Amino acid sequence: SQTIHQxxxxxxxxxxxxxxxxxxxxxxxxxxxYWYRQAAGRGLQLLFYSVGxxxxxxxxxxxxxxxxxxxxxxxxxxxxxLLSDSGFYLCAWSVLLGNTEAFFGQGTxxxxx
Amino acid sequence: GENVEQHPSTLSVQEGDSAxxxxxxxxxxxNYFPWYKQELGKGPQLIIDIRSNVGEKKDQRIAVTLxxxxxxxxxxxxxxxxxxxxxxFCAARAEAQKLVFGQGTxxxxxP
Numbered sequence: 658s659q660t661i662h663q664x665x666x667x668x669x670x671x672x673x674x675x676x677x678x679x680x681x682x683x684x685x686x687x688x689x690x691y692w693y694r695q696a697a698g699r700g701l702q703l704l705f706y707s708v709g710x711x712x713x714x715x716x717x718x719x720x721x722x723x724x725x726x727x728x729x730x731x732x733x734x735x736x737x738x739l740l741s742d743s744g745f746y747l748c749a750w751s752v753l754l755g756n757t758e759a760f761f762g763q764g765t766x767x768x769x770x
Numbered sequence: 771g772e773n774v775e776q777h778p779s780t781l782s783v784q785e786g787d788s789a790x791x792x793x794x795x796x797x798x799x800x801n802y803f804p805w806y807k808q809e810l811g812k813g814p815q816l817i818i819d820i821r822s823n824v825g826e827k828k829d830q831r832i833a834v835t836l837x838x839x840x841x842x843x844x845x846x847x848x849x850x851x852x853x854x855x856x857x858x859f860c861a862a863r864a865e866a867q868k869l870v871f872g873q874g875t876x877x878x879x880x881p
Contacts, residue, residue, distance in 0.1 A: 689867045691869065693871075699873065699874070700776070700859065700871055700872060700873035700874045701814070701859060701871040701874070702871075703868060703869070703870060703871070706867065706868055708867060714868075716868075747813050747814070749813075749869075751867065751869070753867070757802075758804050758816040758819055759804075759816075759861075759869050760816075761806075761813030761814050761815070762813050763812060763813050764811075764812070764813050766811075
């Protein structure tokens, strides 16, 4: 069966520090991978999605970047965090082709102080 | 690109009553519409989905309807129970495998 791992679960970082959140998927190949952000009490904002290794599409201009160094690994990064980067970050995957559901990780709650 | 609007943002119903959440989408090419339930501090989980070749789908107390002409779809929960309390998200998928979500509805079931 397929599983998605996301870590860490919580993170407190000072303003100006770097960020690296990692997401890995097991039990499937060539997945679509997604990073979403959920601000407190708000909806899910699509940040990045990837249909293959090295292929990253950015949805909104921001202080974040994403990379996909391996087929089932998706990394969200920042060189210098801002206060506004605080939020709940969710990684998700779906089958590459066809209309199927996206499966979410348990999320990382990031607080920038 | 796709834009999904969801209403209401909060909904409070008495236990046993029905709850309805509505969404509209902008991209007529969208052809997959899932609904997710998110409990506090957790990732969203799929509860039901519908594809564009179907007008209605039901799974026990949960049903979803789709009107492609009007570009809107709705979630119906009947005989609500306290454990139905959560945040619900609709979504739509169109081009390039992007899944775009609505803003969410916080549903509270009052005993």
